Amino acid sequence: MEGFGAGKVILLGEHSVVYGHPALAGPLSYGVTARAVPAKRCQLSLPGTLSRPQRALLTRAFQRVATLCGEPGVKVTLESELPLSMGLGSSGALAVASTRVLLKAAGRDDSPQEVARLALEMEQEFHGTPSGVDHTTSALEKLLLYKRTPGQSTGRLKVLKSPRPLKVLVALVGDRSPTKHTVGALRERQARWPERYTRLFKQIGTLAAEGAKAVEDGDLEALGDAMNVNQGLLAALGLSSPQLEDMVYRLRGLGALGAKLTGAGGDGGAVIGLFLEPEPAVKKLLDDGVRCFSSQLAGPRAL
Numbered sequence: 001m002e003g004f005g006a007g008k009v010i011l012l013g014e015h016s017v018v019y020g021h022p023a024l025a026g027p028l029s030y031g032v033t034a035r036a037v038p039a040k041r042c043q044l045s046l047p048g049t050l051s052r053p054q055r056a057l058l059t060r061a062f063q064r065v066a067t068l069c070g071e072p073g074v075k076v077t078l079e080s081e082l083p084l085s086m087g088l089g090s091s092g093a094l095a096v097a098s099t100r101v102l103l104k105a106a107g108r109d110d111s112p113q114e115v116a117r118l119a120l121e122m123e124q125e126f127h128g129t130p131s132g133v134d135h136t137t138s139a140l141e142k143l144l145l146y147k148r149t150p151g152q153s154t155g156r157l158k159v160l161k162s163p164r165p166l167k168v169l170v171a172l173v174g175d176r177s178p179t180k181h182t183v184g185a186l187r188e189r190q191a192r193w194p195e196r197y198t199r200l201f202k203q204i205g206t207l208a209a210e211g212a213k214a215v216e217d218g219d220l221e222a223l224g225d226a227m228n229v230n231q232g233l234l235a236a237l238g239l240s241s242p243q244l245e246d247m248v249y250r251l252r253g254l255g256a257l258g259a260k261l262t263g264a265g266g267d268g269g270a271v272i273g274l275f276l277e278p279e280p281a282v283k284k285l286l287d288d289g290v291r292c293f294s295s296q297l298a299g300p301r302a303l
């Protein structure tokens with residue numbers, strides 16, 4: 001028995017989503033798979049390569065969802081195709097995959113909405129109070145305009161239909177500090193200069209709403225432009241770095257309609273470029289030793 005949790009990219013609106021502004025996010029074709037086999041008691045089997053604190057955290061988070069699912073008698077193993085802690089929603093994907101397989105094993109409702117509701121328990125163990133955009137996008141596997149309910153890790157969402165294939169190139173650069181730290185440091189700046197930061201968050205939220213409309217209109221050029229402007233505002237918020245900027249400009253040079261960091265940002269992490277056809281750029285970057293891949297987030301797929 002298997003459960004899949006997709007990784008995600010935020011096209012527009014990371015960080016400002018924490019403050020109640022909309023974000024545009026879509027699922028990656030890569031993610032985490034949880035596999036369950038019958039066992040005497042409900043348990044998570046982890047690879048020996050993990051550190052003791054990592055094991056303790058994962059076990060605690062798993063136990064929280066296992067309890068809610070009625071502790072079905074299965075042993076669960078996890079396999080991730082996603083790089084961890086790089087801004088691609090690996091923890092949300094892990095939470096969704098585990099929840100999905102446990103609900104299936106328990107013979108319970110495993111609808112995307114129910115998976116999202118319970119996976120939140122696991123996400124909270126990892127992140128405290130996230131905006132909820134990661135695990136929601138992962139569970140629903142749809143392109144979403146997501147708006148957090150203040151103070152909660154849930155929110156209102158609109159599923160978007162794209163008349164055109166929405167393809168991104170994802171490139172990984174450097175190392176990244178945990179999301180918690182980046183979000184916390186920004187919160188301190190925001191508390192010190194609230195008007196300035198609130199203004200920037202609001203502008204990013206407007207870009208996300210404009211980007212959603214551009215998607216529905218099939219106007220990828222307008223979406224790409226919103227991504228470029230969003231990158232400028234993320235840099236203004238202190239969330240970019242020379243390494244991330246270099247990659248943003250590289251992707252634009254390779255023909256991206258828009259490029260920006262995605263996820264929490266900081267010193268390193270993931271950069272996305274919106275491309276009509278990303279494969280030539282993927283090939284060029286791989287030849288140059290850059291870790292990267294492409295994924296279609298929404299829209300009609302070639303047969």
Ligand code: PMV
Nearest residue numbers: 015087089130131179263264
């Ligand atoms: O970098 P990630 O995948 O942890 O994404 C974080 C997204 C933020 O908006 C920065 C935080 C949040 O809770 O939405």
